[in-house]
Amino acid sequence: MIRIRELTRAYEMGTERILALRGVTLDIARNEYIAIMGPSGSGKSTMMNLLGCLDTPTSGEYWLNGEEVSRLSDDALARVRNREIGFVFQTFNLLPRATALHNVELPLVYAGVGGRERRERALRALDRVGLANRVQHRPNELSGGQRQRVAIARALVNQPSILLADEPTGNLDSVTSEEIMQVFADLHRGGQTVIMVTHEPDIAAHAERTVVLRDGRVESDSRGSALDPYTPATAPEPLAAAAGAR
Amino acid sequence: MSLLEAVRFAFRTIRAQKLKSFFSLIGVLIGVTFLIAVVSVVQGMNRYMVDRFANALIGANTFELRQRPSIVMDDVTEDVWREWRRRPRISYDDADYVRERIRTPATFAKFCSDRVNVSYGGKVAKDVDLVGTEESYFRIRNYEITAGRTFTAQEVRAATPVLVVGSELADKLIPGLDPLGKTVQIGGLPYRIIGVVAKQGTLFGISLDKFAVMPFNAPGRRLICPINILDALIVRTDDPTRMQGALAEAEAAMRARRQLKPDQPNNFAFQTAEGALTTWQKISRILFLALPGLVAISLVVGGIVIMNIMLMAVSERTREIGIRKALGARRRDILAQFVVEAAALSSAGAVLGIGLGLVLAWVVNALTPLPAAVAPWSVAVGVVLGVTVGIAAGVYPASRASRLDPIVALRAE
Numbered sequence: 210m211i212r213i214r215e216l217t218r219a220y221e222m223g224t225e226r227i228l229a230l231r232g233v234t235l236d237i238a239r240n241e242y243i244a245i246m247g248p249s250g251s252g253k254s255t256m257m258n259l260l261g262c263l264d265t266p267t268s269g270e271y272w273l274n275g276e277e278v279s280r281l282s283d284d285a286l287a288r289v290r291n292r293e294i295g296f297v298f299q300t301f302n303l304l305p306r307a308t309a310l311h312n313v314e315l316p317l318v319y320a321g322v323g324g325r326e327r328r329e330r331a332l333r334a335l336d337r338v339g340l341a342n343r344v345q346h347r348p349n350e351l352s353g354g355q356r357q358r359v360a361i362a363r364a365l366v367n368q369p370s371i372l373l374a375d376e377p378t379g380n381l382d383s384v385t386s387e388e389i390m391q392v393f394a395d396l397h398r399g400g401q402t403v404i405m406v407t408h409e410p411d412i413a414a415h416a417e418r419t420v421v422l423r424d425g426r427v428e429s430d431s432r433g434s435a436l437d438p439y440t441p442a443t444a445p446e447p448l449a450a451a452a453g454a455r
Numbered sequence: 456m457s458l459l460e461a462v463r464f465a466f467r468t469i470r471a472q473k474l475k476s477f478f479s480l481i482g483v484l485i486g487v488t489f490l491i492a493v494v495s496v497v498q499g500m501n502r503y504m505v506d507r508f509a510n511a512l513i514g515a516n517t518f519e520l521r522q523r524p525s526i527v528m529d530d531v532t533e534d535v536w537r538e539w540r541r542r543p544r545i546s547y548d549d550a551d552y553v554r555e556r557i558r559t560p561a562t563f564a565k566f567c568s569d570r571v572n573v574s575y576g577g578k579v580a581k582d583v584d585l586v587g588t589e590e591s592y593f594r595i596r597n598y599e600i601t602a603g604r605t606f607t608a609q610e611v612r613a614a615t616p617v618l619v620v621g622s623e624l625a626d627k628l629i630p631g632l633d634p635l636g637k638t639v640q641i642g643g644l645p646y647r648i649i650g651v652v653a654k655q656g657t658l659f660g661i662s663l664d665k666f667a668v669m670p671f672n673a674p675g676r677r678l679i680c681p682i683n684i685l686d687a688l689i690v691r692t693d694d695p696t697r698m699q700g701a702l703a704e705a706e707a708a709m710r711a712r713r714q715l716k717p718d719q720p721n722n723f724a725f726q727t728a729e730g731a732l733t734t735w736q737k738i739s740r741i742l743f744l745a746l747p748g749l750v751a752i753s754l755v756v757g758g759i760v761i762m763n764i765m766l767m768a769v770s771e772r773t774r775e776i777g778i779r780k781a782l783g784a785r786r787r788d789i790l791a792q793f794v795v796e797a798a799a800l801s802s803a804g805a806v807l808g809i810g811l812g813l814v815l816a817w818v819v820n821a822l823t824p825l826p827a828a829v830a831p832w833s834v835a836v837g838v839v840l841g842v843t844v845g846i847a848a849g850v851y852p853a854s855r856a857s858r859l860d861p862i863v864a865l866r867a868e
Contacts, residue, residue, distance in 0.1 A: 258862050261781070263780075263781060263861045263862050263865075283785070284785045284786060284787075287780065287785040287786075288783065288785070290781060290783045291782065291783020292783070296781050296782070302777075302778045302781070303778075304775055304778065306467070306468075307467075315779065315782050318460055319779070319782060319783040319784050319785070320783065363782070367783075
């Protein structure tokens with residue numbers, strides 16, 4: 210479903226040119242649950258932005274569902290984000306003045322879905338993450354875990370190809386983190402493709418495949434849970450590189 | 456995203472920040488208030504001048520042949536005044552001469568008036584407008600008689616000392632009693648009251664009911680005009696559209712009678728309702744010319760305020776913009792959201808301004824003799840201006856918002 214070939218991304222910092230990604234090649238199949246790991250500066254944020262179509266690469270190809278998205282216009286990228294990608298952020302990124310229901314409806318607003326259907330689908334998504342009784346609450350009336358569930362409902366409401374989570378448990382305590390991971394696991398079991406960017410090995414351990422980035426390149430790509438007995442996929446480096454990266 | 460959706464978003468935001476929204480739309484509010492109030496007052500003044508002032512003093516489709524204009528609001532130079540005063544006055548014969556030569560169907564009345572004292576028993580009414588005229592005068596003025604009758608052509612011919620009085624004069628001089636048949640004194644001469652005219656009201660606060668009308672050649676005529684001299688010949692055409700024709704006939708007749716050469720100017724004047732209004736029309740035209748400037752200034756200020764508020768809103772809500780973009784908002788969605796928000800703010804200001812303007816007009820109406828009349832077009836202009844100013848003020852901040860990089864925006868605090 211995702212085919213990435215020799216993806217690079219360079220930033221101009223004054224006169225200097227910084228290569229955040231130095232040629233990443235990666236394939237992700239439908240219904241995979243994949244964690245992207247790496248220390249700060251490894252390029253995982255850049256990778257996340259490119260995967261989420263928030264940014265375009267300097268060179269290389271990014272095919273998403275058979276479409277080359279790396280050369281699309283801003284508006285076309287907005288459409289791809291709207292239809293294909295559901296974001297879950299570390300800081301939740303809910304609209305503070307809007308209710309949970311309205312937050313979840315937002316992607317459907319931009320998809321041009323009519324009011325009644327929008328409401329029904331948003332309610333269903335909230336029900337799916339166990340918040341059917343919190344739809345009229347505003348973010349500041351919800352706990353961190355509940356906020357992240359709203360964000361997940363929002364990410365799912367337009368039935369995206371990818372659920373793209375950026376440090377989804379970074380602002381949550383360990384108990385709540387486990388709950389959110391449980392939600393991800395359920396979604397994955399239900400057929401959802403999940404890509405999660407994290408630097409926490411025990412969170413990454415919930416994924417069935419772990420890609421470790423270092424210095425803008427794929428350092429390792431391993432099947433199976435990162436904490437399980439290690440099964441190499443394409444990269445030969447041992448797990449210690451990923452776990453010890455922090 | 457549909458426009459309706461954008462409008463809903465906009466009002467959600469405005470409601471969430473009521474006080475800030477109110478202050479940001481105050482400029483537009485003042486501009487539109489001003490527009491509505493000034494237009495209402497000027498329009499009301501206009502109507503007042505036409506209905507009350509001109510028509511009360513002169514009357515519709517009526518003109519007066521005079522020695523010089525009686526209602527002068529322009530500044531007149533000393534030379535012009537001197538020329539006016541040197542002119543021959545209008546004589547009885549002039550009036551009859553012109554009357555015979557006007558072919559247009561019309562009603563005529565010789566007219567003369569001055570301020571006199573009228574007394575009854577021990578009471579004296581000072582500064583009463585005493586009018587000497589003919590029986591047709593009441594028809595020309597559209598006076599309604601509430602008691603008694605007007606004088607007849609025979610009484611005019613016989614110069615009978617009878618009076619038709621205004622209601623205020625009757626009430627003042629003979630309070631609580633039937634004025635009909637009572638004899639009052641004017642300049643030592645006895646006059647019998649035969650009729651009372653219905654209340655006319657006031658003009659700029661001055662009563663229009665303190666008058667008395669007698670046949671023009673009745674014994675007291677020397678009190679108001681020299682022998683054989685008139686203040687005016689009043690002409691009222693039956694057909695309003697033919698007044699100018701009658702006026703031209705009168706002018707030609709007078710020039711012939713005065714034996715004026717073609718290059719000599721008229722040594723007489725015509726007073727019409729429109730003529731009396733020209734000065735007022737000049738004033739109101741200046742007000743209407745100045746109005747757009749004044750309204751424009753407050754709207755420009757209001758627009759700049761809204762633009763600044765929107766620029767602030769864009770930087771305050773950078774993260775929101777990032778979130779919306781991440782969720783699939785296109786540039787035009789963000790653009791529409793902020794433009795509509797600015798337009799909604801500004802329109803809200805315009806609507807409040809219209810409301811306040813109407814209240815001001817109502818207050819003027821209630822507290823002054825001026826009947827302020829709200830012009831529907833000014834309300835429409837107010838709404839259109841409100842929306843336009845909002846859109847104009849919103850475009851720049853909105854386009855900045857729409858061009859934000861979603862990654863940078865999402866990272867904003």
